[in-house]
Amino acid sequence: MQQDTTAVYQLLDFATEAERYLTGHTAPVQSEVIQPARDACAVARGYVDLVRLYGEPVNIDNLERVLVAVADAIADRRVQRRYLTRLRSIVAWSRLSSA
Numbered sequence: 001m002q003q004d005t006t007a008v009y010q011l012l013d014f015a016t017e018a019e020r021y022l023t024g025h026t027a028p029v030q031s032e033v034i035q036p037a038r039d040a041c042a043v044a045r046g047y048v049d050l051v052r053l054y055g056e057p058v059n060i061d062n063l064e065r066v067l068v069a070v071a072d073a074i075a076d077r078r079v080q081r082r083y084l085t086r087l088r089s090i091v092a093w094s095r096l097s098s099a
Helices: 006-022 030-055 061-069 077-098
Strands: none
Touching: 006 030, 006 061, 006 077, 030 061, 061 077
């Protein structure tokens, strides 16, 4: 299966956007889950570095699981739903393009 680097980079941009949102909206309820979300974003960046630097294939499903963990840190349910919808859309398009 050919690697869809476009989807990987889209997911990285998405992770960066989510991280910026989380650091800008640190309500007390969220503060205990911010660090795991940041860790998940760092893992996503690591996956993209594997693609960019070494041409290593990345399992989009693994990257999706990492980014779904970020959604747990989003306290605003409307923002969380929008985040998950966009995430699933990127992953679905990735699957279609690699089929």
